[in-house]
Structure formats: C-alpha cells, structure tokens
C-alpha cells in the first residue's frame with residue numbers, strides 16, 4: 038500500500054521587501070507519497086543551507102530574479118529550495134537507491150521530492166562531517182575559492198581586505214589569502230568575531246566596523262600601504278572606503294552587498310576617478326559560473342581541512358522551526374561561519 042506522510046516546510050506569508058522578521062514566515066504542511074514516481078527521488082533533508090541571497094528571491098521584485106534559475110522568485114506559501122545534504126527515502130531513478138547520502142537542491146522542509154533536472158548528486162562524505170558539505174565544501178566554499186583565485190587573481194605578498202570576514206564566505210577567503218602568502222585584514226561586526234579572526238583563523242589583523250565612525254580613515258590605518266585586493270561581501274559605505282584606499286591595478290571582487298539587501302543601508306558613491314586613474318577592476322561574480330573549478334576546489338579544501346591548515350566554521354541551529362530565526366539572524370550578524378539548520382538526525 039502507498040505510504041503517505043505529512044511534510045512540514047517553511048514558506049513566506051507574503052513577499053518581503055525590507056528587513057526580514059520571523060513573523061514573515063510560517064510552517065506549512067503538505068501530504069507526500071513515499072513511493073517515488075519514475076525519475077523522482079524522495080529525500081529526507083538532514084542539513085540545509087541558510088543564505089543571504091534568498092532574501093532577493095522573497096522580494097516582490099528584484100533585478101536578480103531573472104538572472105539564473107537559482108535566483109528564481111519564491112512565492113508566498115510555496116516551498117523554498119536551498120542547497121543541502123539529505124538521505125534518499127525512495128527512488129524512481131536507477132542512479133539513486135534508498136539510504137544513499139545525497140547533496141543538491143533540497144528544500145527548507147523535512148522532505149524534498151526531487152524531480153528530474155533538479156541538482157542532486159550522491160555524496161561521499163570523505164570522512165568529513167556532513168555539515169561541511171553544505172558549508173566549506175558547498176556553494177559558499179566554491180564562492181570563496183573561485184572568487185579569490187579567479188576573480189581577485191592574487192599575488193604573493195599583496196594586501197587583502199575581506200568584509201563580513203567571520204561569515205561563511207569571508208572566513209574561507211581570508212584563510213585562502215593567508216595560505217597563499219598575502220597580508221590579510223578582515224572586518225566583522227563584534228569583538229568576539231574580531232578575536233576569532235585573529236586568534237583562530239590567522240588573519241594578520243581585524244577590526245569591528247561598527248566601532249569605526251570613519252571607514253575611510255580606519256582602512257588607511259589598517260592598510261598604510263594601500264589595498265591590492267578587496268573581497269567585498271557587504272557593499273555600501275565599506276565599498277566606497279575600500280575603493281578610496283585601493284592601490285593601482287587593485288581588484289575588487291564583488292561577491293555580495295549584504296548591507297544593501299534590506300533596503301536600509303547607504304548606497305556607495307564611488308570616486309570613479311580613483312577607479313580610472315588607479316586602473317581598478319571591480320568585478321561581480323557568481324559561484325554558479327565557476328563549476329569548472331569544482332574539482333580543484335574540492336581537492337584543495339579537503340586537503341587543507343584534513344591537514345588543519347584551514348578551519349571550517351559551521352554555525353548550526355536545530356529543527357525546521359529554527360529556519361526563520363536562522364535566516365533573519367544573517368542580517369543581524371548573529372552567525373559565525375556558515376549558517377546551517379539541521380532538520381533531522383543523521
């Protein structure tokens with residue numbers, strides 16, 4: 038007899054056009070069959086990723102929504118897809134079997150019915166904890182790796198500045214830059230985060246941007262010889278100040294501009310003469326365009342994690358119901374490292 042279960046998932050109640058609050062979300066329930074149809078795979082979700090970019094998908098309108106399929110708009114009441122790790126419960130595909138560990142596009146829910154064409158791969162954890170495959174070995178990890186090596190094009194000894202440096206992407210970028218032989222300074226939003234950057238992650242220096250009244254002079258203090266590479270996770274006034282402190286032929290990797298996502302932050306007014314006369318390159322990028330680097334990225338990071346040259350920071354909340362606060366917390370700076378929600382026991 039066909040087994041049917043209730044699947045709880047998180048949805049938005051209506052589009053979110055400012056800073057998200059927990060009340061914007063609700064737990065919904067649907068009924069799903071545990072007998073997979075042909076070409077379907079039913080996955081029990083174990084760990085799901087919590088990412089700032091989801092906010093653009095939740096807005097009634099954002100220029101990002103038509104760029105790539107991962108950025109497609111999310112409708113009120115509907116399931117929200119996300120990167121995650123799960124275990125196969127039933128499979129209508131020959132390449133997946135019950136109990137296989139998988140990684141791919143799952144959902145902020147207890148189960149995902151993965152239809153043909155949706156990203157799903159078998160996961161060999163390679164002896165590493167499963168949350169690592171959502172964080173440093175997942176999209177955040179690829180973002181940091183491709184962003185730093187492909188977009189920043191580092192040279193040994195260069196001065197690197199990383200914003201949101203204790204976050205998922207930033208914490209990895211700073212460590213890659215240090216291992217590569219750069220001088221690295223990060224900024225973050227609390228003293229605890231600053232201490233972690235210097236004491237645990239090996240940054241040469243770090244500061245709490247919330248304590249600074251003048252970001253331009255703060256960066257002059259931390260970079261008396263100027264910035265060669267700015268890995269930007271925040272945009273806004275920090276981008277403005279970083280460009281003002283860049284050296285000739287400096288590179289800015291525009292990874293994200295979180296200070297502008299909720300609509301309240303100041304937009305940057307870049308001194309474009311600096312960009313021209315210092316021949317600065319400012320390049321936006323998406324990790325999804327760098328899947329060709331995937332093999333190199335995985336072998337590099339697994340080696341660094343195994344040998345202890347790099348630290349993985351995973352910030353894990355527990356239970357489906359914790360997803361709204363985990364997500365909202367990204368915009369308050371609650372997380373240290375990759376924000377992940379564990380939905381079920383391994």
Ligand SMILES: NC(=O)c1ccc[n+]([C@@H]2O[C@H](COP(=O)([O-])OP(=O)(O)OC[C@H]3O[C@@H](n4cnc5c(N)ncnc54)[C@H](OP(=O)(O)O)[C@@H]3O)[C@@H](O)[C@H]2O)c1
Nearest residue numbers: 180204205206225226270292293294295296322323324370
């Ligand atoms: N291009 C791509 O393919 C790609 C892929 C993944 C992520 N991203 C982008 O990369 C950035 C980091 O993402 P993540 O997943 O690693 O998140 P994360 O850094 O782990 O978490 C977000 C952090 O941003 C900081 N923040 C929040 N509001 C801020 C504000 N108004 N001003 C300055 N900092 C603020 C907070 O840290 P503090 O305590 O330091 O403020 C917070 O912990 C985001 O902009 C994201 O959209 C881009």
